[in-house]
Amino acid sequence: MTRLRAAVAGVGTTDYGRMPEHDAYDLGMWALTNALDDAGLGFADIDAILVNRIPDYQRFCEIAGMDPQLVNITPGHGRYSGILLDTAVSLVMSGRHEVVALVYGNNGRSAGVAYGGAEDSYGSGGGALWFPYGMTSPGAFHAMMMRRHMELYGTRPEQLAEVSIAFRKHASLNPQAVMRDRFDLDGYMNARMIAEPLRLLDYCLINDGGVALIVTTPERARDLKKPPVYIRGSALQTVFADSTFPPDDFWAGALTSVRKRSFADAGLSHDDMNALMIYDNFAATVLFSLEGLGYCGIGESGSFVEGGTLQLGNRFPTNTSGGHLSESYMQGWALNAEAVRQLRGECGERQVQGATNIHFAAASPVCSSIVYSRDPS
């Protein structure tokens, strides 16, 4: 067990939607400006910057007029939100950097980014090998997993529907969300199939937007504008062996590992969590995550989510912003921003009353688990 000493001092987000007049640099700048303002810091205070999805780090820093000591750049894969937050914790705990900026900019909607078809590069080395069979898209990869889950455990479409219905309900309370019209089970069942058993409403929303977070030491954070949100646990686990194909265990082994390590460092457990932020590239991923993280037993996520378990007001409000399914697909970043805002009590109609601890996790070939708390370790 390691006592983590890191905190989020600032979060910044842009509008989400279709904004063709902004490229990824602009969206990153917009978000970073807001995050620095949120923290009460300036560009010159940043020691280290880690950029995600923005095409070029040099151009970004040139535009931002900044010369940080450390810079790094990462590909536009959603798993990198967890990876970079974990990296930021290590950087500030090393004592070698005090203010780390994480900046994400995504103009995927205006750029017409396709997640299936001839430009599909998802997965280990990209999927072109399978195009002659019509196999393409991360959605189909997750549809394969959902089908297997249904056959192994009897999980039903009506249970999967609980995920997107809950997140849309939350989005209806979030002015920043792109899709805010609620739907019920009939609305879900009538949505068109994309890669069966996944329907359109099981898919995330491709949009333009940006998110930035400022991570620093607890000491520095306490001197800044907003109350610190402490990162008390953080862990990563990769699953690359044979990852051309979906994992046999729905990533449960890696999720169990990251949950155990991050909870041990935080000194907290499932019962301490007031809300969950679960990476929802597809609704199915939320079910796999709930099992792997131990909120329910393996194969039991379908019955676990029945009756609105994930909805505000119930035991584990999840993706209170609407998540990737209804707020915007900001590849994990906006879920982490939401965790911070919930713990500060800034979420208006969708506020989780008395939120003290929030758990972010992502199930993917790089699994991540982050425990945020209003209270220091």
Add this chain to the structure above:
Amino acid sequence: MSMSQALPPKPLPRMDGPERPFWEGLQEGQIRVQHCLSCGKPRFPASRYCPHCHSAESQWRAVDPHGEIETFCIFHKAYFPGFVGEMPYAVVQVKLDCGVRFFSNMVGVSNDRLKTGMRVEAVFESATPAIALLKFRPAGGSQ
């Protein structure tokens, strides 16, 4: 005019890539995958080094063409225009008895009869005179 005549061609495999021995094998009615000459494990897709023992010595050898459906999904969206004529179409994930996996299509089975665990055997289907694809049918050759 039938709809299929108006459709663009389906994507074809890259015959100049590292999996060329596999595609050549299909033309001759065999599933050839890489076998490590050090630890003996089969692998696909191709890689110079064995992921298990890191040996660079390998040989493409035929494997038994039987296996089972691990899972599948059904495409209702035309990511590739060449598939529009057979929508909705199924893609299956097959694990051969040797342990190697493929995404593929079934021949002669309707989508609603697909099941995980179904035993299957290889079918070598011509895509062009020079290129065959690895597809599957229920084992035993019957429906």
